[in-house]
Structures are given as C-alpha cells and as structure tokens.
Amino acid sequence: MADTPVRRVRTRHFQAAKANGTKITALTSYDALTAQIFDEAGIDFLLVGDSAGNAVLGYDTTVPVTVDELIPLARAVASSVRRALVVADLPFGSYEVSPEEALHSSFRFMKETGVHAVKLEGGVRSAPQIRRVVDAGIPVMGHVGFTPQSEHGLGGHVVQGRGDAVEKVVADAHAVEEAGAFAVVLEMVPESVARRITQELSIPTIGIGAGNVTDGQILVWTDFAGLGGGRMPRFVRQYANLRQTLADAATAYREDVASGAFPGPEHTFED
Numbered sequence: 001m002a003d004t005p006v007r008r009v010r011t012r013h014f015q016a017a018k019a020n021g022t023k024i025t026a027l028t029s030y031d032a033l034t035a036q037i038f039d040e041a042g043i044d045f046l047l048v049g050d051s052a053g054n055a056v057l058g059y060d061t062t063v064p065v066t067v068d069e070l071i072p073l074a075r076a077v078a079s080s081v082r083r084a085l086v087v088a089d090l091p092f093g094s095y096e097v098s099p100e101e102a103l104h105s106s107f108r109f110m111k112e113t114g115v116h117a118v119k120l121e122g123g124v125r126s127a128p129q130i131r132r133v134v135d136a137g138i139p140v141m142g143h144v145g146f147t148p149q150s151e152h153g154l155g156g157h158v159v160q161g162r163g164d165a166v167e168k169v170v171a172d173a174h175a176v177e178e179a180g181a182f183a184v185v186l187e188m189v190p191e192s193v194a195r196r197i198t199q200e201l202s203i204p205t206i207g208i209g210a211g212n213v214t215d216g217q218i219l220v221w222t223d224f225a226g227l228g229g230g231r232m233p234r235f236v237r238q239y240a241n242l243r244q245t246l247a248d249a250a251t252a253y254r255e256d257v258a259s260g261a262f263p264g265p266e267h268t269f270e271d
Contacts, residue, residue, distance in 0.1 A: 009044050009085040011117065011139045011182040017044075017215065018204040024183075024216025026206060027224065030056050030073045034221060035080040045085040047119065047218060048074040050092070050149070055222045062148045065091040067105055071112050078114035087141050088115040092149040095120055099132030106133045106140075119185070121147040123172020127179040134180035142176030145169055145210065146188035159209075161189040173197045173205075185218065186210040188235070209235035 017024050029035045029046040038046055052073055053059035067090075074088040088109045095102035106118045117139035120126050130140050145160045161169035169189055176184045183204045186194050191211030198205045198214050207214030219236060222228045226241040256262035 006082045008083060011085070013044075013085075014183050014204045015202075018202075024204055024206060026216060026218035027221045028052075028055075028218070029077045029221060032076045032080040035077040035084075035086075038221070039081040039084045043084055044216070045087055046077055046081065048077050048086065048088045048113075048115065049119075049220070050089040051220050055220065055228070063092050067091060067094050067108060071108065074109060074113035074115050078116075085117065086115045087117045087119050088113060089119050095126070095129050099128045102129035103132050103136055103138075106136070106138045110138055117141055117182070119143055121149050123169075124175040127175040130176060130179035130181055140179075140181045141206075142173075142179075142181040142184035143187065144172040144176060144184060145186050148187075159188045159190065161193040166193055169193055170197055170200070173201060177201050177203050183216075186214060209233065 014024060016022075024044050025042070026045045026047060027038050027043050028049045028051055029038055030048060030052045035046055048070060050062040050065040050070065052070065053062040053065040056073065057065065057069060059065065070088060070091060074086070078086045090102065090105050090109075094105040102120065109115050109118055118133065119141040120130055120133075121143045123142070123144040126142070130142060133140050146158065170193065173184055173186070181203060183206055184197075184201070185206045185208060186197060187207075188209040189197075191213055194205065194207055194210035195213040204215035206216040206218050208218050223232060223236045224239050226238040227243050227246075229243060232238065253262070
C-alpha cells in the first residue's frame with residue numbers, strides 16, 4: 001500500500017488555525033536529526049533561530065550570529081522535514097539598514113536553504129523591511145515584545161509591555177500585521193497584553209513567555225528538552241532531561257572503554 005501523502009503546513013493554515021481556535025505548535029531546530037524528530041511528532045513549524053548562537057555556536061548572545069552561519073543550519077532543517085513549515089531568523093545586522101538589505105538577506109535564505117519563510121525582530125521600526133520582503137513574495141513572521149537581538153538596548157532579559165510601555169508593544173504588533181506578516185511572536189510580555197494583542201490582530205500570535213492566551217507556543221528545543229545547563233527562564237517547561245541522559249551515557253561509555261568491556265565480541269569482525 002502506498003504511503004499516505006503528507007500534508008505540508010502552509011502559511012494559510014496559520015490563519016485557519018486562528019479562526020478555528022486550533023493551537024499552533026513550534027520548536028526551534030538547527031540540524032537534520034531534531035528536525036526529523038519534531039516533524040514526525042507533528043510540530044507545526046520549526047524555527048531555525050539565531051538562538052543557535054547560544055545553543056550551537058557557543059556565543060553568549062544572539063548578536064554575533066551571521067547569515068553565513070545560519071544558512072547551513074537552515075538548509076539541514078528544511079531538507080529534513082516533510083510536513084512542518086520552516087522559518088529562518090534574519091540575524092542581527094542583516095536587515096536593519098534598509099528594506100533592500102532585508103530583501104537581499106531573505107533572498108539568500110529562500111534560494112540557498114529551502115526554508116518557507118523568514119522572521120524579523122521589531123515592530124514599527126521593522127515595518128518597512130517586512131513590507132518590502134512580503135511584496136517580493138516571501139512570507140514573513142514578526143517578533144515583538146522582548147527581542148533578543150536588542151537585549152543590550154533593552155537592558156537585558158526584561159519583560160516588555162508593563163506600565164507605560166503597554167501601548168508601544170501593542171503598536172508594534174499592529175505594525176507587523178499591517179506590514180503583511182502572516183504571524184507574530186510575542187516574547188516575554190504580560191499575559192494581559194498578549195490577550196489584548198491576540199484579540200485585536202487578525203493574524204496568529206505565537207507566544208514564548210506570553211501566557212496561555214496566544215494562538216500558539218514556541219520554545220527553544222534545548223530548553224524544553226533539558227539539554228542546556230544553568231537557570232531556565234520562568235516560561236520554560238522541561239519535558240525531558242537530556243543533559244543528564246547524555247552525561248550518564250558518556251560516563252558509562254568511558255568506563256566500558258577503560259575496563260575493556262567495550263568493544264565486545266559482538267562488536268568485532270572475524271577474519
């Protein structure tokens with residue numbers, strides 16, 4: 001019997017999900033193996049995020065990440081999925097100067113990696129870039145609230161949209177929608193602000209640290225799987241402890257090699 005065709009997630013499905021009240025699920029991914037696993041698990045979209053700077057490249061922030069560093073990661077993810085929509089981050093310094101720069105960077109990701117959309121941080125300030133890229137036929141996901149590429153300007157990992165700053169975050173979200181984005185990430189904003197934005201916008205909202213009122217959720221995969229060390233953000237739920245699992249496996253391997261228990265006869269070729 002032939003395999004049942006897999007239905008690819010498209011940007012139009014995001015709008016349908018919002019209309020139907022169906023929650024959208026997302027994780028980051030930076031390699032072929034995790035992309036295949038998350039795709040088979042039914043995750044709706046995978047973000048090749050500049051969070052690779054922390055999770056893969058060993059940087060302290062996302063700021064140093066370049067287009068050239070993200071392109072091979074995006075290519076690996078996009079070539080390994082059958083269902084999930086793949087979105088690539090435009091890293092810091094690749095779109096801020098002008099709409100034309102944003103378009104050039106987006107062209108590179110679409111032509112060299114096979115991703116289905118790109119993501120830009122910033123609301124009002126990035127609206128011209130979003131509009132230019134969308135007008136060229138490239139789907140764009142927005143990102144407002146706490147924007148990691150601007151963490152130095154924001155004073156660190158600080159919740160956005162409190163007190164007098166509520167209207168700024170709301171305006172940023174509306175600017176993203178009006179510029180043509182098909183969805184917007186809301187990061188580290190109070191739940192009340194996320195609820196208001198989700199109700200006011202016609203495009204889906206994807207939350208990370210925005211409570212349970214958004215149209216979908218995204219997490220960095222190394223956080224949700226417990227692979228990283230140190231303090232986890234408040235909004236992360238760890239669904240596994242892969243750091244301990246891998247540490248135990250590496251320790252057992254080292255001990256078996258040291259004792260001569262590995263490789264055994266079953267791992268050895270005969271003459």
